[in-house]
Amino acid sequence: MITAKNIMKIYGAGETACTALNDVSLIIGDNDIIAITGQSGSGKSTLINVLSTLDTPTEGTVKYNKKDITKLSEAKRAEFRLKNYCVNAVCGDYADKCRCRFCLRGCVLGIHQEVLENCF
Template identity: 50%
Template structure:
């Protein structure tokens, strides 16, 4: 199995009291290589905590996360940055691009940190840029780009290292409808090329582009839906109904 989330729990304790907040409770699911999964839930449901654990930014109180046979929750703190660099790609809602660097240098940044040669960096970008439609943007600065263009650049930066897993946190939140649709179709294309993607989103429309949707409520997996042969429109309606049931406590 590509990714296993095994009975994960996360308890936060306040610094000056014994009060505990249980953010995740017995979260247990598996991900096949090449899946595109959306994670949904209301604010405070635990979905961001789950994403942070998958990103190795937090450790679970109990349970384990196994990526291609490696327990990533057991990696030493001193080795985590290197692990993320080599295995994980990140796409954020606010892009996290550096205006002082060109688009090309923003994309190269993970490879610079990994000490790759300029020849290899140029080769990887040459392969990647046409797929994302960013060839004409490479010499610009991020402040010269639209939101949709910035997110394409952010996706290029997340893919340039050929990560095992891409984690996306509300990637369409800062975009209008057209740019959101363009971005989600891009995710679908990337996924069809074999990239495994986990995306946290509030949007039923965004989630409808995934192959499976997991719903989290009160720190537990409440429900899941598979897209199968449904259209995006029909799947979005089904997702909205499930979200209504989740919010209504049915």
């Protein structure tokens, strides 16, 4: 299970600060399939990056099976992804080249399955 609570991601500082995520909270259950949709620039990729530990939030927490993974070092985040996550981003599909599809899923018992099998 992935639990995100009060996630904020701000790039830059002062007058040039850009808020990509503002107070985002969600729960993704072990067998849930979700879609993250929105306009260009709405924070979809930032949310995927934060949930998958590719980036860290400015504020808030992300928990994976009740373990807070928000404050892990870069090396520990990489180790965590290797052991726990498969993060798949598939931009475009055969029917519509203008869409981006993302799949974030936990690996079960370390067995990686094909992206298309799990996402489409």
